[in-house]
Amino acid sequence: MAYLDTYSGNWTAAEANHLLRRASFGCSQDTLTEALELGLTGTISKLFEAQPMPEPPLKYELDGTERDEVYDPEVNYGETWVNAAPYPILPTQQATNKAIRARNRSLYAWTFIQMQESGISIREKLTLFWHNHFVSVNTNPHREFYYINTLRENALGNFKELTKKITIDPNMLVYLSGNQNTNSAPNENYARELLELFTLGKGAAVGNGDYTNYTEDDIVAIAKILTGWRVKSLLDPDTLTPFFSNFNHSKGSKTLSHRFNNAVIEENGADEYKDLIDVIFQQEECSKFIIRQIYKWFVNSEITDDIEVNVITPLAKILRDNDYEIAPALKVILASDHFFESTFCMIKNPIDLMLSVTKSLLFDGPSTTIKEQYDYALVLYSACFDLNQDIFHHPDVAGWKAYYQAPLFYKSWVNSFLLPKRLDYCRIIVTGGDLVIDDITYTIPPLIPVLTIVSKIENATDPNVLIRSLSNLLFNYEVSEEQITSLKEFLIPGLPDFEWTVEYSEYLADSTNITLVVAVDKKLRNLLSIMVQMSEFQIM
Template identity: 70%
Template sequence: MPNLDTFSGNWTEKEARHLLKRSSFGVTQNLVTTSVSLGLSGTIEKLFEENPLPEPPLKYLLDGVGNDEINDPGANYGETWVTSPPYPEVATTQERTRIYNSRNRSMYAWSFLQMQNAEISIREKLTLFWHNHFVSENSNPHREYYYTDVLRRNSLKNFKELVKQITVDPNMLIYLSGSQNTESAPNENYARELLELFTIGKGQAFGNGDYTNYTEDDVIAIAQVLTGWRVRGVQQTEALTSWFSNFNHAKGNKNLSHRFNNAVISENGANEYKDLIDIIFKQDECSRFISRQFYIWFINSELSAEIETNIIEPLAKIIRDNNYDIVPALKVLLSSEHFFENTFCMVKSPIDLMLSATKSLLFSAPKTSVNDEYNFAYVLYLAATDLNQSYLHHPDVAGWKAYYQEPLFYKSWINSYLLPKRLDYCRIIVSGGDLIIDEKKYTVPPLVPVLLIASRITNAQDPTILITELSNQLFNYPITESQITTLKDILIPGLPDFEWTVEYSNYINNPSDNAMRISVDNKLRNLIAVMVQMSEFQIM
């Protein structure tokens, strides 16, 4: 029977790798070794440490007027554009559009760098979770940055307070028409999503406009509560903050339905939305709703009646007991026997896949220049986008289908069109080559340090040990004897084991022999390029 009892088994590399894969992006052997030394409780504490926030994104295109250059009045090369005005004062609309595009690209690349560079920390995984939970979109890079900054700053904090901040965030007010919601022209977009997608869920219909957790009349009343919030145009000062217009606010009390115990929200001007959210969060279903979202994100998409009773309900109680601080519940969930029983049941998201194929194989952004570093990360963003997970650009307000659409859930990431692309992108990251995205070519050099990876495996001159250890690192569970035999044939086609033993040993003894080095590098690269295309690498 599933339960939230603390995992009591042996803490080995297998368990450490499972926890780190699910709670972060990509796992190096060094991080696994550190986690094993920390133990389960030590790793959990490390994951939830409050680390300093990252420095803001930089202008990474060189100064100039060429195709790969830009003159941004808000920032020189290597400086952040975040502190500059959100509306560049330039001569033409075309110039402004180019500046916006360069800042957008910087924002996307920088976001991938945060995920790539995070070590034993859950913050970036939770930031992406909230990004998928509170879907919002805006083409202005400043508003994108400040929105994700709210998510990152609050990623380990209080769910209820985050909902309050999101409700009056300029990005969300624009995206779901909250800035157009006035007493004379009420707009129900945000009110509806606040209930259905962000806090409590819809549930089954019991009558016309009456659902398990709210009614259509509640949507109407909540829209009135939220009237009056405005956002200034991007050309204006204070464009990045919202403001309250009492003139546009619907006055008087607002009455909620029996679903909220007929609560009355009294007139309270600019603070009325806070009163509303406090009332919504008095419903226990809010804790169950977010518990299910965490469960699907971190554990499994199958929410059976047994899971509801033995996992969701006690998890929800922990959240309520902590007044919607989420960390205590997540620590229990990720430390549980149930978490470590649910392995290899989740198809990696495109972002997880791309960062598994880079970080796990010690392929990091080049440190030669800001331009090189950001260009590397931007290609990862484009690849994930091409695989249907576009950061900051969801398909709809419900988020990515993998986390809500039954019955496929994670399988949404794979179909006859996407799977060949996934496999090819993984291969190219290892072997190098050209990624063709939207008919544009991006060249990926063969920078995975395959010789370094092999050097960290004891007795790598034995092809069985080499392949077994690589599979443990990449797949986190044993492969079959027949798979090992097949992979040996990739490493040393048609040759006996000792041929690899001799060649690798000769290389170790003569590392300055360039021809020998190239030969061993090619063999290892071919082997690992095949392994990252195996179905075992697609799941975690």
């Protein structure tokens, strides 16, 4: 059986769960039911369906003039700030800074809302993948929004064309000094990362300044090719539109090394960077490099010689044959025998972990006011930030260590400091309590509708059936009889099974009785809070 043969085994809840958790964020009972009905082929098709772009982030904090309040009069509550001036001119610098930080918070919360509400779609998972691949850090929310929207618009599209767009993205030009790259002072920052992190990888050193995939002379030449691109001041209304300054561009042809077959990039003004990227993407290693990154993100961190030959190489050929359209190769790996054999080998990153709790346990966020919805999403963002996955602010240009740093890879998400926090955050989402993050206390109500969840389980009066059904929702495998016995101690400590049968039956017969409601809710919440802290919930 070939690694990339289409999976032909049984399509059960375990397989559907595995696919949905890896290719999207979490898996609810509703999405699981839909995937089971669609089958593997139908679920893959739905994951890759084109989606309309989401409405832009909104101003969700009310204006005020007190010390701790925000004053951003250019934007009304409930309207987007994206079309306002990127740098608001307010009476004081402090007020301006507060308004910008409020827009930052809105963007970060909005990004979590998109992931929370993504359903059976791979787009948001891919957007996060590209965000970790084309790392670009800034503090201006307008530039950040423009950048992340470019990734979202092109997430399922063409890797080569996305590379061209990102190369002159204002956020990236500022982050990697592209806007300072001139003919009189070429800056090599972006040229180096374009090759080493974004397209080819460095490869082993084979000589002085000569690596498997490029040379130091290529960095020098490429820096000159990329000269002339500029970003206007934040005070300029066109700051989000990059522009080309021919005056600052290095003239004449540039010759690349033997690693690129001594390709010559002719003088071509504003389009010269496109010619360069076309040459880079002619290298076969470019397709293998990005497939390895995709493999680490969706399948496994370990790439053996066997995987290189039987998975990476054929997928890279599919990518090249489709002129770097990303979807065809992704569909093959996600539908393959190898993918469905690659289970329980990935520790959930913090975002996957938090959304596994909320989506598996039917909490979509408050639906009352914009402020409550955004405040809730900001708590999820803050928790992930505290667990070392801070969107928009990677630790460095290489991205999160879990996807590149051997030998730990995914294990970098857990250590003696982070693991207790991971477990506690999962528990608090179920039970409620205080989250203390960066000296700020967030009081979280019990968010999970435990009674609603259990109402969907047939024969939930049997504690064994109840626990097994909940474990099928939360974990990717059947729990053992010993685990069921242990978990019953958190539902009905020291009591025989019939005690739960009687209590839950009485609740079903009189579900308006507050005493019964509170007692059953407490027991279920206690059980679920333990289950989301189990090691089985931390992996996927």
